[in-house]
Amino acid sequence: MITAQRLTKIYGDKPAVDGISFTVEPGRVTGFLGPNGAGKSTTMRMILGLDRPTSGSVTVNGRRYADYPAPLREVGALLEARALHPGRSARDHLRWLAASNGVPRVRVDEVLGLVGLESVADKRVGKFSLGMGQRLGIAVALLGDPPVVVLDEPVNGLDPEGIRWVRTLARQLAGEGRTVFVSSHLMSEMALTAEHLVVVGRGRILADCSMSEFIADHAASYVRVASPQRGEVADLLRRQGLDVGVHEEELRVQGLDAAAIGELVGKSGLLLHELTLVRSSLEDAFMTLTADSVEYHATTAAGIPA
């Protein structure tokens, strides 16, 4: 479990993270979503004690990260920027990390196998592709078999097979009861991986809810209605106080579900050719949500106090 309380980081006079509070529960994958520059990486660095919060706090299972004598056994992290020396081999990189936290050497070979890097373990990581680098980063995260796993943009640079592997791994880790916190700027990726979402924009929390709640609250849905008597149907529905939009050959109706609309139209004896519930994608929902936060800040930048 990760707990952030009014966590704030200010660079110069610009808040990168602006008083956010959230909890990442064990046993499920929590997605940390936001556009680039939203404060995701800064938050993750503060979780790992790399950056000092300007105010507020963040703890992992009740303790500050830096207070753990063997932090790699408590929190495994994949950092966004590749925190590697290009001249060192993958095995040596894992070896020193293992030594620093008293993790036995056999575990190094174990995690190399787990991420599928055995064959290149002794190659210098400077020669690694982006995807191999990400795999090594995940090996680092799993080295101490930690109850909390933090992955910053884990699918960056991975091929489709690798992406699926990360997705399965994240869910598997959560299924074992671990706390899994995964950041991404790709809603589509989160939709397939995360059960819970923390959405940030411009350093503030925009949403903290389950994936289904997020869809219900933010993904607009409407009923597509096609009829040879389009004008009459539109008038009928408008009289009921429904929001009806006309788009080319179809009507988009909001405010009532498909069945009720069908009954209403049927009772009045009008013809229907199509009646479909259309949900906008998560990607759209995310764009809508973060677009608002961008607009809001554009206004404040123009001189209106926040």
Place this chain on the structure above:
Amino acid sequence: MTTTQFSRTVDLDPNRNVPGTPQPGFGHALRAEWIKFWSVRSTFWSTAMLFVLGAGLTVLVCATSAAWLASEEADESPLSFVTWGLMLAQITAIVLGTLVVTSEYGTGMIRATLAATPRRGSVLAAKAIVLSGTLFVVGTITAFAGYFGGNFFLDREGIGVSLGDEGVLRAMFGSGLYVAGLGLFAAAVGFLIRHTAAALSVVLALVFVVGNMAFLLPGTWGEWTAKLMPGNAGAGVATPVSFNPDLLDPWAGFAVFAGEIAVLTVVAWATFRRRDA
């Protein structure tokens, strides 16, 4: 507080944890730095160059100067020549000391280091011990190798130097101490500046350029400034008889040098401790 207390849906396997030491201490940080230090090629090249330049140039210069040193025209002591190579070899110690720190900042490794060992004082201390220990050993071996090789040629001209002669044995171990000190000095500057080229330039300029130019300063004030410059103060201990008659006594100079390193390291630690990684 344990995790399982929060896991309402699933419980972690209690045997999940990897075995090993659950409470690692400073020894683990030291071991980690040791593995890091020797698993990049710059360490091998720097220490190899320290040896090749240090011992090799001493032998070469002794071989070519032995006849002149034995002649009537000689106005230098052979004792100034038995650690001659160190004048150039010291650059490699500065390079190594700088890289040990700045390569971590340049590559982003520092974040992995601090995530593994959040106690920043331990990271700094472990790096300092691994670096200075290695440089002391390599520097001392280099000095002995240079002495034995160079003295072979001096002996042939009948001006051989004995390890028992005043200052010779001191200069052997002093060479190790001096390069270890230079490495630490460079590492401390590395922690402060964090960029390889900038840190390297600052230290090399301070030790070689500013250090030598300071002797041009006028008056007693200028003389003391020159004597107290890190390279000038520290180098005396590494040679039985210095070419430069204006230096402090070997051990007094080294004490000044050590003091300067200590101050710089404390400043580096205070900065490192507070700064975001």
